[in-house]
Amino acid sequence: MSNSGRIWKLGDNIDTDVLAPGRYMKFGIEEIASHCLEALLPDFASTVQPGDVIVAGRNFGAGSSREQAPQALKHLGVAAVLAPSFAGLFYRNALNLGLPVLVCEAAPTIADNLPCSVDFETGTVKAGGQTYRCEPIPGFLLAMLRDGGLLPHLEKKLAAERTLERKPA
Amino acid sequence: MRNSSSIPQTLAQKIVACAAGRESVAPGEIVTCKVDLAMFHDSSGPRRLQPMLERLGAKVWDANKVVLITDHYVPANDDDSRKIIRIARDWARDNQIKNFYDSVGICHVVLPQKGHLKPGMFAVGGDSHSPTGGAFGAYMFGIGATEMLGVVVTGEIWLKVPQTILMRWNGRLSAGVTAKDLMLFLCGKFGLDGGQYQAVEFAGEAIAALDMQERMTITNMSAELGAQTGLIAPDETTAAYLRQAGAQDFDIAAWQGDADAPLLATHEFDAATLSPQIAAPHSPANAAAVGDYNERIDIAYIGACTGAKLTDLRAAAQVLRGKKIAQGTELLVGPASKQDQDEAQADGTLQALVDAGAKILPTSCGACAGYGDYRFGENINVISSTARNFKGRMGAASSRVFLGSPYSVAAAAVQGRICDPRDLLGK
Numbered sequence: 212m213s214n215s216g217r218i219w220k221l222g223d224n225i226d227t228d229v230l231a232p233g234r235y236m237k238f239g240i241e242e243i244a245s246h247c248l249e250a251l252l253p254d255f256a257s258t259v260q261p262g263d264v265i266v267a268g269r270n271f272g273a274g275s276s277r278e279q280a281p282q283a284l285k286h287l288g289v290a291a292v293l294a295p296s297f298a299g300l301f302y303r304n305a306l307n308l309g310l311p312v313l314v315c316e317a318a319p320t321i322a323d324n325l326p327c328s329v330d331f332e333t334g335t336v337k338a339g340g341q342t343y344r345c346e347p348i349p350g351f352l353l354a355m356l357r358d359g360g361l362l363p364h365l366e367k368k369l370a371a372e373r374t375l376e377r378k379p380a
Numbered sequence: 381m382r383n384s385s386s387i388p389q390t391l392a393q394k395i396v397a398c399a400a401g402r403e404s405v406a407p408g409e410i411v412t413c414k415v416d417l418a419m420f421h422d423s424s425g426p427r428r429l430q431p432m433l434e435r436l437g438a439k440v441w442d443a444n445k446v447v448l449i450t451d452h453y454v455p456a457n458d459d460d461s462r463k464i465i466r467i468a469r470d471w472a473r474d475n476q477i478k479n480f481y482d483s484v485g486i487c488h489v490v491l492p493q494k495g496h497l498k499p500g501m502f503a504v505g506g507d508s509h510s511p512t513g514g515a516f517g518a519y520m521f522g523i524g525a526t527e528m529l530g531v532v533v534t535g536e537i538w539l540k541v542p543q544t545i546l547m548r549w550n551g552r553l554s555a556g557v558t559a560k561d562l563m564l565f566l567c568g569k570f571g572l573d574g575g576q577y578q579a580v581e582f583a584g585e586a587i588a589a590l591d592m593q594e595r596m597t598i599t600n601m602s603a604e605l606g607a608q609t610g611l612i613a614p615d616e617t618t619a620a621y622l623r624q625a626g627a628q629d630f631d632i633a634a635w636q637g638d639a640d641a642p643l644l645a646t647h648e649f650d651a652a653t654l655s656p657q658i659a660a661p662h663s664p665a666n667a668a669a670v671g672d673y674n675e676r677i678d679i680a681y682i683g684a685c686t687g688a689k690l691t692d693l694r695a696a697a698q699v700l701r702g703k704k705i706a707q708g709t710e711l712l713v714g715p716a717s718k719q720d721q722d723e724a725q726a727d728g729t730l731q732a733l734v735d736a737g738a739k740i741l742p743t744s745c746g747a748c749a750g751y752g753d754y755r756f757g758e759n760i761n762v763i764s765s766t767a768r769n770f771k772g773r774m775g776a777a778s779s780r781v782f783l784g785s786p787y788s789v790a791a792a793a794v795q796g797r798i799c800d801p802r803d804l805l806g807k
Contacts, residue, residue, distance in 0.1 A: 224572050224663065228773040233750030236423060237453065237460040250772040270573040270606060274770060276424060276508040278524030299577030299608055300508055304524035349410070351538070361526050362432055365533065369436055 214290035216262030218338060219255065220323035221248075223268035227301065230272070230280035244283040261288030264327045264336075266318050268294065272301020281305035281312075291329040293318045293336060293345065306352050309360030313345035331356065388638035390544040391611055392579035395519040395635070399502035400539075407543040407644075413502050417445055417520075418531050420506030421487045423452040423751065426471035427464050428525035429532060440475050441535040447479040447496055448472050449487035452751050454744045461752070485717025485743045488512035488600060488685040492592070493719050495626040499614040499635040504531055509685055509767065511607065514599035515592060516622070517614035517635045519579075522603065542579040542608055543644035544637070549586035551652040556802040558695060559594040560687060560765065560785040562586075563601035564657035568667030575607025578644055581637065582612050586651030592621040593691040600686050601767055604664045613637060656801055658763075659783040662771040670788060673798040675780075679762045680705070680793035682786055683714035683741070684748035687765025690720040690729075692786040696765075697729040699790035699804050700736035706796030712754070714741035736794070750774045756781070763792045 229250050235243045248255040265271075265284065271294040272280060281304050284292065292305065293315040305312040311331035321327075327338040332353065334345035348356065358364040387404045389397065397405040399413035420429075425448055433439070440446060450468050453461040472480035481490050488509050491497055499517030504510065506528045513520030523537070531537050547566065553559075566574065580602050587598070595612050602610025612618075614632045622630050658673050660666040682688050682696050693715060705711045713733055715721035721743055724730040734740065747754035748766040756762050756775025762782065764774070769781035782798060791801035 224665075226768075226770045226773075228750070228768070228770040232772060233774075234755065236749075236751050237458075237464060250777045270571075273572045273606065274508060274768060276506060276510075276522040276524050278428075278526055296573060298573070298606060300522055300524070302577075303527060307524060307526040307530075351410075361530055362435065365438075365530060366436055369438065 214262040215326065215328040216260055216264055216290055218264050218266050218321065218323055218325045218327045219259065221251070221265060221267040224270045224273045225267055227272060227274040227277055227280040231277050231283050236277065236279065240279060240282055240286050243279050244286040247283040247287060256287060259287050259289065262290050263288065264290055264329055265292040266321050267292060268319055269296050270298055271296070272298040272305070274298070276300050276304070278304040278308055281308045281310045285310040291331055295319065306348070306356055307361040309356060311356060313348070315343055315345040317343050388641040390579065390641045390643065391517065391581060391613055391635060391637035392519060392542050392544050392609070393641070394637070395500055395502055396539060396541055398500065399519070405541045407541050409541050411539055411541060412536050413539050415445065415504055415531050415535055415537055416501045417447065417496060417503040418528065419447040419449065419487060419491055419503065419510070420528055421448070421452055422450040422454070422464055422468045424506030424525045424528065425468060427467045429529055430467065430471055432526070432529045433532070436533065438533045440532050443476050443478070446477050446532070447491060448477050449481045449490050450483055451486045452745045452749055454483040455742050457753050483744070485719065486685040486745055488596070489689055489716040489720065492516060492596070492621070493625055493717060495622070498622065498627050498630040499618065499632060504528065504537060508603045509600050511602040511609040512596050512600040512685060514602065514609050514611040515595035516618055517611065519609055519611070521609045544579045544581050544641070545575065545644050546646040547580060547582050548646065548648045549582065549584040549651045550648060551586060551650050552589055553586050553651045553654060556787050556805050557654050557656055558785040558787065559590055559597035561654060561657040562651070563598060563604065564659050564664060564667040564783060565654060567601070567604050567659065567664040568657065570605060571665050572604060572663065573606040575602060575605035577606060577608045580605060580607040580610045582610065587612060588615060591691055592617060593689040596689065597686055604767055656785055656788050658788060658798060659769060661769055661780040661782065664768060664783055670784070670798065670800045673782070675782065675798050676761055677709055677763050677792045677796060677798060678760045679756060680709060680711045680789045681747055681762060681764040681766065682789050683712065683746050683764070684766040685716055686767040687786055688714055688716040690723050692765060693720065693724045693729050693733065695786040696790040697732040699787055699794065699801055700738070701732045703736055703794050705737040705793040709793055709796045711736070711738040711793040712741055712747070713738045714746040715743045718743050747774050763789050763798060765789045
């Protein structure tokens with residue numbers, strides 16, 4: 212479960228309005244994602260590459276419950292977000308949507324633009340010749356993340372239950 | 381030794397323990413809770429849930445525990461918005477959702493007005509301001525649409541049992557100072573992550589003296605403090621509201637925290653010394669006393685679940701009665717619910733606002749969410765009674781939104797500048 216890409220650095224308290232601007236919320240994820248972070252980084256959505264990693268400051272994802280915020284990052288191919296802390300609602304949403312979010316105390320010390328690889332299974336990040344350890348994602352959430360998020364996870368679970376029901380006792 | 385049933389617990393722990401089917405729970409442990417009520421709106425609700433329900437071939441676990449309220453895309457003024465509202469209406473009908481409130485106000489305000497909240501409930505909302513329900517001694521928190529799908533299908537949700545941060549406000553708030561000022565002050569002091577995604581409980585003489593709608597402002601803005609929920613233990617004020625709202629079989633005495641329950645932190649404040657607070661662009665955490673500001677104001681906005689309930693409208697009217705708004709300044713008022721608007725109409729509050737020059741907008745989330753027509757233009761200076769002033773949220777990225785109480789917004793509308801509303805009261 213490893214990727215490689217470059218780092219995009221962001222500051223503290225990046226909010227959901229800047230990740231998924233309200234005026235585009237009536238549209239589908241493609242349109243919302245094309246405006247992701249535009250108030251801060253106008254070129255982000257058009258230049259971010261699949262496998263890139265966001266390295267941010269404290270309380271990433273502050274604000275709304277709109278899950279289009281992590282979904283937009285996922286849609287653009289962002290492989291993971293590292294931050295010393297996340298807004299609780301965003302953290303839950305990100306994992307539910309299958310976007311790896313890793314609590315990384317050292318995130319603010321990591322430089323912009325570096326090539327970077329992230330293994331969310333082990334919480335290991337390699338960037339600029341350094342290795343950083345993140346807090347591990349709790350086991351039951353990791354299982355959900357491996358399935359790609361809550362929806363595919365539930366789908367798998369319900370399918371397994373239905374198979375069991377069909378089998379004669 | 382205490383036996384397990386007498387382990388001292390906070391109010392938050394008691395509600396979570398009950399929902400988890402346990403005698404007690406310890407902060408930090410992960411539990412699965414049964415959900416008593418799931419509330420969502422047109423934006424987070426059916427339009428997101430229905431495709432996922434279809435994919436799973438699943439149904440709503442208990443239609444009686446679901447409350448659907450349209451507030452974000454109403455009134456629907458374009459085809460995309462009309463489609464979203466149509467999906468909500470069809471979904472309510474197809475799923476026999478009898479608790480469906482269509483275009484009668486903002487979900488967090490309508491929910492208790494219709495008698496759906498009770499102390500001790502474990503509830504989730506598809507909106508970040510869902511901690512508003514904590515004013516009634518319910519454990520209520522916001523979740524995203526996919527997580528709501530999980531609740532709607534299973535009736536359950538996982539939770540890391542929170543610790544509790546106690547904010548004790550001694551003394552009384554002075555005239556012209558509100559719950560909104562109190563919360564902006566706390567955002568300024570502790571920051572947008574001061575709540576650490578734990579439970580924040582508000583107590584003390586100043587909190588006990590607040591009416592239910594002011595208490596709702598407190599727990600509502602626990603979201604801005606980064607708490608999972610905000611709580612106020614229920615009392616006789618709560619009971620009186622609940623009786624009027626038609627809530628049945630509620631218990632006040634059972635839903636109190638134990639005095640000796642361990643807390644993450646206790647903070648004590650003197651309410652009497654608090655001044656009106658204003659948060660500068662672009663964060664509620666940029667709060668400071670009103671005396672530090674003198675900015676020119678183009679638009680004064682009284683709106684949203686945070687700042688346009690009946691109590692908020694009355695506060696604004698107290699400032700505006702017999703006055704006119706400044707030339708070149710616009711005053712927009714979007715009452716938080718139809719019921720609040722009707723009551724404001726009946727007692728002359730609304731007329732006082734209109735006479736001063738206010739334009740009355742529909743009862744919906746309006747400009748606060750920034751989803752619809754009411755968006756602020758380039759380089760506009762706004763003062764707003766809402767909860768969030770993040771860059772670009774309510775309009776152009778170059779618009780500058782200041783947050784204040786309804787008193788402060790009304791006063792700024794009169795003066796055309798940010799000013800201390802206490803100077804205008806009773807004059």
